[in-house]
Amino acid sequence: MTTIAGKRKIQKALLDWFDRDQRAMPWRQTGNPYPIWVSEIMLQQTQVQTVIPYFRRWMKTFPTLRKLARSRQETVLKHWEGLGYYSRARNLHRAAQQVVRKHQGKVPDTYEELIQLPGIGRYTAGAILSIAFGQPVPVVDGNVKRVLSRLFAISTNGVPSAHEKRLWETSAQLVPANRPGDFNQAMMELGATVCLPKKPLCLVCPLQPSCEARKRGEVEKFPKPRARPGIKKIEVSAAVITRNGKVFIQQRPHGGLMGGLWEFPGGKRQSKETEEECLKREIQEELGIAIAISKKMMTIKHSYTQFRVTLNVFWCPWQSGRIRATQCEQWKWVKYENLDHYTFPAANAKIVKILLNGHGTFK
Ligand code: SF4
Structure with a gap:
């Protein structure tokens, strides 16, 4: 030394x-x-x-x-x-x-x-x-x-x-x-x-x-630069399901990635699926209900350290069926104005911000 x-x-x-x-x-x-x-x-x-x-x-x-x-x-x-x-x-x-x-x-x-x-x-x-x-x-x-x-x-x-x-x-x-x-x-x-x-x-x-x-x-x-792994890109469809002025949100399982945070239901698009097909399949798997998609609300892009996500968000007014959410910690119907009482991962937080600024459109 x-x-x-x-x-x-x-x-x-x-x-x-x-x-x-x-x-x-x-x-x-x-x-x-x-x-x-x-x-x-x-x-x-x-x-x-x-x-x-x-x-x-x-x-x-x-x-x-x-x-x-x-x-x-x-x-x-x-x-x-x-x-x-x-x-x-x-x-x-x-x-x-x-x-x-x-x-x-x-x-x-x-x-x-x-x-x-x-x-x-x-x-x-x-x-x-x-x-x-x-x-x-x-x-x-x-x-x-x-x-x-x-x-x-x-x-x-x-x-x-x-x-x-x-x-x-x-x-x-x-x-x-x-x-x-x-x-x-x-x-x-x-x-x-x-x-x-x-x-x-x-x-x-x-x-x-x-x-x-x-x-x-x-x-x-000095120091010698480290080789960085390539950044993965993923595409996700998410649903803003609304019912009588409230929005459906679910809490991610405590033990996993971003555990304990709240999110809108949805998931990763598989190859050969459209954004809408992906959403219907994910909601069926996650909540056990069929949904009707009213319209696309927004596309959100967000970069995390190890991946980049493109979030396609759809408005899905509630139709029918009993929710059986099996993959989350808990779920809730929440008034729009109370959404910011919950903690969301960064990409979902962007959805919340937009909803809070213009929620009258999507009740
Ligand atoms: S410690 Fe860093 S800033 Fe200081 S002389 Fe060495 S290389 Fe330059």
């Missing part, structure tokens, strides 16, 4: 820079492990500026871990709506209940206990232990990976597991006993604001004198 003197030089340069240039963030004004934990979960996959208003709203509604543990899952998911990756919210909720049950409501301060909680992996455990409890434990997220790879010109010939291992080892050797939480946050902050993936701002970087990739003039070579 580097000599002890080299290590100290890096630690000092980074902490001085952090003291001077760190961005103000609401979770940085506390040593309480609960808000720090919440912020770390929200920041996974989501930008700081997006997270800040969600974090503030969350802490207002669930100011303590016990309050979160006592809350209904529906309320928890509603506060996450728009952040995506809802399993993060479900796990946080379950983990809070587990902390109340097993740890008398106190966030544990050992790696072994933290890692047992739903949604807490090596990264989050490291962040909580170093930031909230001042323990010299490493953290490695996407930003830290980039900084370390460049700082020490770490290349493991493209073997991802070996690369990952080297980065964790390097981070563990570098984190100081004094101010480990600030040091870890500074590393992440440097990656987010200075050591950018493209065109890093080396001229203003506090680590420039120590940076091996910079010395070699090979900054762009």
